[in-house]
Amino acid sequence: xxxxxxxxxxxxxxxxxxxxxxxxxxxxxxxxxxxxxxxxxxxxxxxxxxxxxxxxxxxxxxxxxxxxxxxxxxxxxxxxxxxxxxxxxxxxxxxxxxxxxxxxxxxxxxxxxxxxxxxxxxxxxxxxxxxxxxxxxxxxxxxxxxxxxxxxxxxxxxxxxxxxxxxxxxxxxxxxxxxxxxxxxxxxxxxxxxxxxxxxxxxxxxxxxxxxxxxxxxxxxxxxxxxxxxxxxxxxxxxxxxxxxxxxxxxxxx
Numbered sequence: 001x002x003x004x005x006x007x008x009x010x011x012x013x014x015x016x017x018x019x020x021x022x023x024x025x026x027x028x029x030x031x032x033x034x035x036x037x038x039x040x041x042x043x044x045x046x047x048x049x050x051x052x053x054x055x056x057x058x059x060x061x062x063x064x065x066x067x068x069x070x071x072x073x074x075x076x077x078x079x080x081x082x083x084x085x086x087x088x089x090x091x092x093x094x095x096x097x098x099x100x101x102x103x104x105x106x107x108x109x110x111x112x113x114x115x116x117x118x119x120x121x122x123x124x125x126x127x128x129x130x131x132x133x134x135x136x137x138x139x140x141x142x143x144x145x146x147x148x149x150x151x152x153x154x155x156x157x158x159x160x161x162x163x164x165x166x167x168x169x170x171x172x173x174x175x176x177x178x179x180x181x182x183x184x185x186x187x188x189x190x191x192x193x194x195x196x197x198x199x200x201x202x203x204x205x206x207x208x209x210x211x212x213x214x215x216x217x218x219x220x221x222x223x224x225x226x227x228x229x230x231x232x233x234x235x236x237x238x239x240x241x242x243x244x245x246x247x248x249x250x251x252x253x254x
Contacts, residue, residue: 001236003237004031004232005235005236006032006033006090006231007031007033009033009034009089009090009234010033010036010087010089011025011028011033011034011036011088011091012035012036012077012078012130013025013028013036013037013038014066014068014077014093014094014095014126015038015039015068015094016039016045016048016094017039017041017044017048018195019193019195019197020094020190020193020227021039021092021094021095023223024094025037025048025052026227027224027227027228027231028230029055029056029060029061031235033090033234034060034061034085034086035052035061036061036064036080036081036085037061038065038077038095039065039066040065042065045063045064045065049061049063059085062081062084062085068118068122068126069114069117069122071125074125074126077126078126078129087137088134088140089134089139089140090141090142090143090234091141091142091143092145093127093142093145093167094145096145096197098157098160100115100159101156101157103155103158107158107159115160116162116163119160119164119166120163120166120167123170124170127170127174127185131174131178134178140183141183141184141233141235141238142171142178142183142185142186143185143187143230143233144186145187145188145226146171146188146189146245147160147190148189148249149161149164150165150166150168150189151189151247151253152253164189167187168187168189168245171186171243171245176243179242179243184238184239184241184242185243186233186238186241186242186243187246188233188245188246188248189246189247189249190226190248190249191215191220191221191247191248191250191252191253192211192220192221192252193222193225194220194223195223215252216250216251216254217250219250221248225248226248229248233246
């Protein structure tokens with residue numbers, strides 16, 4: 001058996017209409033999985049799903065709009081994925097938000113709550129919706145896309161870093177709870193990746209040059225370079241890995 005084969009698996013991936021989430025969805029489909037594409041707006045999701053169905057065959061992907069700030073919307077996502085694709089085997093919590101850039105002293109309460117709600121609470125909700133089925137079937141992989149921001153401090157994205165650090169502990173704690181049921185929970189911590197989400201950073205030429213010079217690989221990452229770690233964690237290749245954080249940052253944190 002190919003250790004990275006995902007044939008017959010059903011995966012739900014939030015924030016998958018672009019960037020890291022889309023790259024993960026594309027690689028999952030390439031390895032045989034059926035995928036539910038989700039983000040706030042339906043049309044971009046449909047475009048990705050249509051492309052995957054055209055490439056890998058009808059029924060490979062569906063599109064379901066869901067705002068991660070809405071518990072009802074997330075439940076709808078889970079229900080639709082299960083109804084149209086089958087029981088959910090893999091969950092990738094990729095969607096996140098960061099509405100504030102600056103020192104912690106300047107963040108408004110509403111902004112701080114939004115970061116914590118969207119980056120931690122929504123993951124807790126979504127995992128709580130899919131984990132019972134995984135536990136009942138004694139099989140499942142949950143992947144939270146965190147950030148190296150969760151491993152160190154920042155003078156300008158502190159709230160985001162705090163939320164991403166909490167995601168690391170969320171994975172550790174749930175790995176303990178779900179491990180006896182053969183359900184694994186892990187994190188991926190990307191460094192700076194060339195996505196729309198991080199556009200303000202990599203479009204700033206001096207900042208990009210500074211980051212590249214401080215990175216052993218001397219460049220920032222591409223979305224597809226995160227997807228391999230997700231395939232590993234979702235597949236038999238990662239069957240004995242749980243509660244861990246895989247750092248994919250070109251060496252920045254070393």
